[in-house]
Every structure is written in C-alpha cells, then in structure tokens.
Amino acid sequence: MQAILMREPGEPDVLMQSELPTPEIQHPTQLLVRLAAAGVNPIDTKIRRRGPLLPETTATVLGCDGAGVVEAVGSEVTRFQPGDLVWFCHGGLGGLVGNYAEYIVIDASVAQPKPRSLDFVQAAAAPLVLLTAWESLHDRAQVRAGQTVLIHGGAGGVGHVAIQLAHLAGARVATTVSSPEKADYVHALGAECAINYREEDLVEAIADWTEGRGVDVALDTVGPDVFRQTIPAMAVYGDLVSILDPGPFDLQEARTRNLRISLELMLTPQLRGLTDAQAHQGEILRRCGDLFDQNQLRIHVDQSYPLERAADAHRRLEAGGMQGKLVLTTRN
The missing domain is CATH 3.90.180.10 (Medium-chain alcohol dehydrogenases, catalytic domain)
Known part of the structure; x- marks a missing residue:
C-alpha cells in the first residue's frame, strides 16, 4: 500500500x-x-x-x-x-x-x-476536533443552558465545532476572530458575539457583552498568552479549559475568582x-x-x-x- x-x-x-x-x-x-x-x-x-x-x-x-x-x-x-x-x-x-x-x-x-x-x-x-470540543465543554466545563461561553479561535478546527456544540447546549457564545469575514462565518455557526482580537481588547469586549460579569466558560485553543489574557475575562466560579499547555501563570487572580481550571487532551485514552x-x-x-x-x-x-x-x-x-x-x- x-x-x-x-x-x-x-x-x-x-x-x-x-x-x-x-x-x-x-x-x-x-x-x-x-x-x-x-x-x-x-x-x-x-x-x-x-x-x-x-x-x-x-x-x-x-x-x-x-x-x-x-x-x-x-x-x-x-x-x-x-x-x-x-x-x-x-x-x-x-x-x-x-x-x-x-x-x-x-x-x-x-x-x-x-x-x-x-x-x-x-x-x-x-473526529479529533469533535472529541476535543465535546470533552472540553461537556466533560470538563459541564456547559449548560443559559451560560455565557467564550471560544477562542472560533474559525479554526476545534473552534468552529465548539461554537456549535455550546450553542446546541443552550449557551450564549462569544468567540475571537481575526477578520470581518471570519466574524460573519462564526455568526452563521451560532456565535452571538465575535471579537476581532487584532482590533479589540478581549477583557473590555467581554465586559461589554456580559454587562461586567465575565463569561461562565472559556475554551482556550491558542496557547499561554491567550490563556493568561482570559483569566480577567472570567466570571467568578467560572470554568477555564485549555487544550494546550498554558505554561506558567499567576494563580492569584484565578484563585480570587475561584476559577476551575481544566486541561483537555483527547489523546490520553490512546x-x-x-x-x-x-x-x-x-x-x-x-x-x-x-x-x-x-x-x-x-x-x-x-x-x-x-x-x-x-x-x-x-x-x-x-x-x-x-x-x-x-x-x-x-x-x-
């Protein structure tokens, strides 16, 4: 062969x-x-x-x-x-x-x-992106109807299915994108809020969208810098999930917010x-x-x-x- x-x-x-x-x-x-x-x-x-x-x-x-x-x-x-x-x-x-x-x-x-x-x-x-997104949202964060969810990299492989799964769970979804064209794309998938990370401040945009509360669930698909930037955008008692190694970060703000931090690697069973x-x-x-x-x-x-x-x-x-x-x- x-x-x-x-x-x-x-x-x-x-x-x-x-x-x-x-x-x-x-x-x-x-x-x-x-x-x-x-x-x-x-x-x-x-x-x-x-x-x-x-x-x-x-x-x-x-x-x-x-x-x-x-x-x-x-x-x-x-x-x-x-x-x-x-x-x-x-x-x-x-x-x-x-x-x-x-x-x-x-x-x-x-x-x-x-x-x-x-x-x-x-x-x-x-399969891989579905399993990653499902385990992150359902198994780790236990997403449920009425929550606010932030998906980083919403136009990417994991991101575009994660938007749909969160929306199907009854959550309101925000996501980050890099262009107006990708904003149109993620809106069509079910995202309510598309944040152009090249032009907007993430924390300010999430504060505006959630009336200052922060998001209940966030999924980091990008890496350490984005993971750290997401912590102040979280609601108290929120769930922050990363599919990558988040690297070293200051736990103080995460601890003050009582965040539950989870890691997701769907390859572990294999x-x-x-x-x-x-x-x-x-x-x-x-x-x-x-x-x-x-x-x-x-x-x-x-x-x-x-x-x-x-x-x-x-x-x-x-x-x-x-x-x-x-x-x-x-x-x-």
Missing part, C-alpha cells in the same frame, strides 16, 4: 511517500479499513517537528483521523461487516499505525458508523490504553453523528489534498489563517 512515512523529525519534507505492506488483522476484535480520507491536525505537525509521542518508535505514519470502508473483520467482531462505512480517531502517534495511508487495522471498539450526511472527506475531518475512556469517545462520536444527520452540526473543510501532497498540507496548516480543517484523500 501507499503511505506517507516519517523516518525522522523535521520540516514537512521529511514526509515521504513510501510503499509499505498492507496491514493484516492480528486480533479477533480488529477491522481492516480501506481508507478514503485522513484528517490533518496540529498534533500531526507537532509530532513531525518533535518526534513520535510513543518514543520507542522510529518510522512513523501520522494521522489520527480516518474514514473509509471496512475490508475485513476479525472473528469476534459483530458490529461491523465488510462494506460498512466507518469513521474514527485512532493511530498516528508513533509507529506504522496512522491514517496517512491506504489501509489501517484498528480495534472495532474505536470505530463508529460514518454519518450518512457526511462524505468521506468531511467525516475524516471531524496514549494510556484506557479502554473505558476510548468507549466513551466512541459514544461521543455516535452522538455527534446523530447531530450531523439531524442537520444540527456541520464540519467545514478548508481544503483537501491527495495523499502524496501531505507535506503541502502541513505547510498550509502551519501557515495559519485557515477556516475549518484540512484533509488528505487516497485514490481508493
């Missing part, structure tokens, strides 16, 4: 198209999936630059998100049969198990039926082999699949690339300024 192989960390040019053996089912609970598309996520570029998260591995096939057709099933698999269409988030953290390839073997427990309303490109774009947590993530995908098919949720694909142009996709992602997601497609 054709795959994109990384033998050492570095710039996008380390991603090389290679011929690898097609993987085979080794355990009775596994599926062989013929991949149609693979999502491209920031974690992929970080691993490419720094090396695999599973340090004992060398040659690596990246790609956590996949969508495709079941080719074969293990003897104990009852939920799927050959020909079924699936989507999932698994692999890509080290070794040859990743979705920048034509085939992958995964355990049936991590796969879900692909939403009928999504094509393969859309389905491959969605990194630590937590089967119950992986099953929970499967249930999240199932519920989100229903929302897609009920036309209550949508995923935006900024651009798709053929598999052999994985390096170009990485360059595009690292250049920034996108709306939504990037996807690689196979010839299968």
Whole structure:
C-alpha cells in the first residue's frame, strides 16, 4: 500500500511517500479499513517537528483521523461487516499505525458508523476536533443552558465545532476572530458575539457583552498568552479549559475568582490504553453523528489534498489563517 512515512523529525519534507505492506488483522476484535480520507491536525505537525509521542518508535505514519470502508473483520467482531462505512480517531502517534495511508487495522471498539450526511472527506475531518470540543465543554466545563461561553479561535478546527456544540447546549457564545469575514462565518455557526482580537481588547469586549460579569466558560485553543489574557475575562466560579499547555501563570487572580481550571487532551485514552475512556469517545462520536444527520452540526473543510501532497498540507496548516480543517484523500 501507499503511505506517507516519517523516518525522522523535521520540516514537512521529511514526509515521504513510501510503499509499505498492507496491514493484516492480528486480533479477533480488529477491522481492516480501506481508507478514503485522513484528517490533518496540529498534533500531526507537532509530532513531525518533535518526534513520535510513543518514543520507542522510529518510522512513523501520522494521522489520527480516518474514514473509509471496512475490508475485513476479525472473528469476534459483530458490529461491523465488510462494506460498512466507518469513521474514527485512532493511530498516528508513533509507529506504522496512522491514517496517512491506504489501509489501517484498528480495534472495532474505536470505530463508529460514518454519518450518512457526511462524505468521506468531511467525516475524516471531524473526529479529533469533535472529541476535543465535546470533552472540553461537556466533560470538563459541564456547559449548560443559559451560560455565557467564550471560544477562542472560533474559525479554526476545534473552534468552529465548539461554537456549535455550546450553542446546541443552550449557551450564549462569544468567540475571537481575526477578520470581518471570519466574524460573519462564526455568526452563521451560532456565535452571538465575535471579537476581532487584532482590533479589540478581549477583557473590555467581554465586559461589554456580559454587562461586567465575565463569561461562565472559556475554551482556550491558542496557547499561554491567550490563556493568561482570559483569566480577567472570567466570571467568578467560572470554568477555564485549555487544550494546550498554558505554561506558567499567576494563580492569584484565578484563585480570587475561584476559577476551575481544566486541561483537555483527547489523546490520553490512546496514549494510556484506557479502554473505558476510548468507549466513551466512541459514544461521543455516535452522538455527534446523530447531530450531523439531524442537520444540527456541520464540519467545514478548508481544503483537501491527495495523499502524496501531505507535506503541502502541513505547510498550509502551519501557515495559519485557515477556516475549518484540512484533509488528505487516497485514490481508493
């Protein structure tokens, strides 16, 4: 099979198209999936630059998100049969198990039926950002109707689905953007307030929007500086969630406000082999699949690339300024 192989960390040019053996089912609970598309996520570029998260591995096939057709099933698999269409988030953290390839073997427990309303490109774009946004808002912050929620980077991959999930939960949503065009985009997703961070002061804008109270929930998708800037925009007893390392910060204001600070890494179940947590993530995908098919949720694909142009996709992602997601497609 054709795959994109990384033998050492570095710039996008380390991603090389290679011929690898097609993987085979080794355990009775596994599926062989013929991949149609693979999502491209920031974690992929970080691993490419720094090396695999599973340090004992060398040659690596990246790609956590996949969508495709079941080719074969293990003897104990009852939920799927050959020909079924699936989507999932698994692999890509080290070794040859990743979705920048034509085939992958995964355990049936991590796969879900692909939403009928999504094509393969859309389905491959969605799992990681959906799981990150859902766990951040529902599992960490326990978002509920009537709350005010701030989503940073609302036009990005996690941000654009987080806006929709918060809105569906009955919350009022504010978000940060970098242009009037992106402001129009996030309003269409359900954001009530769009703050152009290049022109407006975040704390002042949130104070105006909440009549001085601050937001009940904030999701940082950007990094340490934004995390620190968000603390004075929070309501007392609020929930501040970051999907990145917030770095060192002064706890005094956060403590005075009695903030609950949470960290979100949806890769933990895979990194630590937590089967119950992986099953929970499967249930999240199932519920989100229903929302897609009920036309209550949508995923935006900024651009798709053929598999052999994985390096170009990485360059595009690292250049920034996108709306939504990037996807690689196979010839299968």
